[in-house]
Amino acid sequence: MVSEGSDNETGSGPSRSAEPVVSEPVAQTAPAESDEQPPAAREEQPAPPVDPPPREGRHVAHPRPGEVARPRAQSIPDGMLTVEDHLEHVLRGIGPLAPYPQPLVESIGLPVYDDHVSEIDLPRYDQALVDGYAVAALDAAGATETMPVTMPITGEVQPGVSRPFAISRGTAARITAGSPLPTGADCVIPGSHADQGQRRIGVRVEPRVGQGVLRAGSDMKVGTKAVEAGAVLGPREIGLLAALGVDRVGIRPRPRVVVISVGGELREPGSHMSHDSAFDGNTSMLAAAVRAAGAIAYASPPVPDDSAEFERVLSDQLVRADFVITSGGIDQGHRGAVRRALQRVAEARFSEVGLYPGRLQGFGKVSDGNKPIIALPGNSVAAYVSFEVFALPALRRLMGRSPYRRPMVHAVLTTGLESFPGRRQYVPAVFEVTYRGARVTPVPHSEELRISQLAQANALVVVGEDETALNKGDTVRTLVLDRPF
Incomplete structure (x- = not known):
């Protein structure tokens, strides 16, 4: 040794x-x-x-x-x-x-081991984007403020509580945003475009096919790669996987x-x-x-x-x-x-x-x-x-x-440093970004190594083995601590 x-x-x-x-x-x-x-x-x-x-x-x-x-x-x-x-x-x-499957939320900050491919469409069904009335656009063709098209209301659709529903030609269904679009409807008329009644509505603006509707699979289709292997899970990736029905994900612990x-x-x-x-x-x-x-x-x-x-x-x-x-x-x-x-x-x-x-x-x-x-x-x-x-x-x-390894950044040194040759020195310092660019200032130090000085620092200036002095204004390599990477 x-x-x-x-x-x-x-x-x-x-x-x-x-x-x-x-x-x-x-x-x-x-x-x-x-x-x-x-x-x-x-x-x-x-x-x-x-x-x-x-x-x-x-x-x-x-x-x-x-x-x-x-x-x-x-x-x-x-x-x-x-x-x-x-x-x-x-x-x-x-x-x-x-790696092994772990609870989704507990996986935050860890990389996914395998590609995750969606097994469902997102959304799973055509759904209403707004509160209003589900109709067939052709049934309300030509509707105007002066000549509204009148339709009977034959039912109501709400998210999560309604059974499969269908409308017949010339009728409307009251619908809440997020609800599945009834069979026979191809658009949703917002309440502001109709005279609203308990049993009938008068459509005052001609609708178009697909208006007020979020189509099934428009966000993500079955077979689409949702998260690639190696991607680090954050709140947004976890939200996507949860929306796809994933409760556990394969990661290294x-x-x-x-x-x-x-x-x-x-x-x-x-x-x-x-x-x-x-x-x-x-x-x-x-x-x-x-x-x-x-x-x-x-x-x-x-x-x-x-x-x-x-x-x-x-x-x-x-x-x-x-x-x-x-x-x-x-x-x-x-x-x-x-x-x-x-x-x-x-x-x-x-x-x-x-x-x-x-x-x-x-x-x-x-x-x-x-x-x-x-x-x-x-x-x-x-x-x-x-x-x-x-x-x-x-x-x-x-x-x-x-x-x-933590990536280094370049910053301008605000005061000179001296170092003995033969060892790479890591100097506690304060890193900041100003309107003039990135600057780094070594923490005042003595020959003794003190934890109080380390506690003042948010960075380490790296002084090379063959460097004996760095001058004020030099661009130096810096490890910015506590920064995610």
Whole structure:
């Protein structure tokens, strides 16, 4: 393994390299939960190959047969993985969850697995668009204000309560909007076009065939593709499917994600505090990020720096997990409870990655159930950045969502930035769109990584590995957080 250090970042650092597994989407410059789970947890299909755990020593990314070597920033030290190297390792180690039918409304925000073809006409029958009178247009031909055509009313049609109804020539039926058009009628005369009586009407405006009628299948015909495979269901798509009579739809389920933070000083929010303890903010932050991504989050109480205790908690939590996210405990030293435990119970790799904050990263699969686990640093800012860069793409792959990575936008930097070479730096910032275009302002920061500064941000400015300075007025790559994609 590579040499490891503390997962509490203190340094600084970060050009982007190509990635064969998943490309990093760049958008144009920004303009001026259901708990129901599948019977089988994972899809029965070949998954992307998982890189075997490396031997002790340096991690160097080598292209597979037929692949072109990925460009690598010159400033990244030998033995350190690029962001893309580690992300590829993570994405190759997981596959989409198996789809199964789920309740329609619970499927919001998830992609449809198969094309959905309408099995009915929409609407199913010719229906009235307005309140009025159903007639045959020919029977009221020549009607005028001065010479109205008089017709007897032979019945009334209302939506959902009437039996099949027919009118004979020269008669009319009172009808309510949404009601099926009676047999023998081919138009609906609005009440304002007739002298209305209890038993007879006088038509004062000559009608035309099809007036006031919504034809069967005019919205959608049988056999029409209503929703394409891969389309993400929103309120409008759900409304369409419901109107077509669909109550369940085949989708990949929301991943069940267990979040565990490790640290002897950590206490749950609201619990008793001693002089040397701290409230656990990471678990709530990461669980909220999991839910914001569309998955189901289970927050575990914090675990002390004890590998045996972490192993016990992990074993208990795996029964309800498709994916596990940890923060802290990945040092090589005495605070490396997660690292030591996973070396016993999982095929896991811990690596130095050219990322700031978040140099130390881990990923593997727990032997019990082959469940993927991603190990993030303990520092809150490093944990959040690592989630955004590595865990979020993994969750979207589990759900079958694409793109995996949050698209970047270009924005004008309002103040200069400095960075150390060799690591890609993600700088918390405030993104806004003004009449002059998209602008991004880094949050004032100190050398320490503070969660209060992260809380002020709605974006991350991306500084390349070979870039040591960005100047005011430069166009920079920016991840706009909390924006659906």
